[in-house]
């Protein structure tokens with residue numbers, strides 16, 4: 001019996017993920033990526049990608065628009081959960097803002113270390 005040939009196109013098709021808006025069901029795009037990489041692709045294409053862990057929801061979620069995302073969030077969370085989630089998001093943003101000078105200093109230090117290493121190699 002002849003072995004079934006697997007063509008490159010079959011492999012490509014198997015690796016394809018189809019992404020739909022989780023609220024209205026509209027087909028958004030196909031991609032061989034998943035998780036955060038697919039999220040970045042969705043955002044590039046103008047769609048909404050969310051990992052609503054702050055609202056107590058795990059995983060990656062895709063939406064065609066902000067409207068759909070808000071509708072979906074409203075139907076999957078309570079008012080209290082949304083208030084808590086928004087407060088956490090605000091706190092994280094503030095903390096990141098406060099840490100920014102430290103972050104920039106760290107990056108500059110790394111850059112200097114690279115330059116020193118590069119100059120050393122030239123000699």
Ligand SMILES: [Zn+2]
Pocket residue numbers: 021022023024025026063064065068
């Ligand atoms: Zn939608």
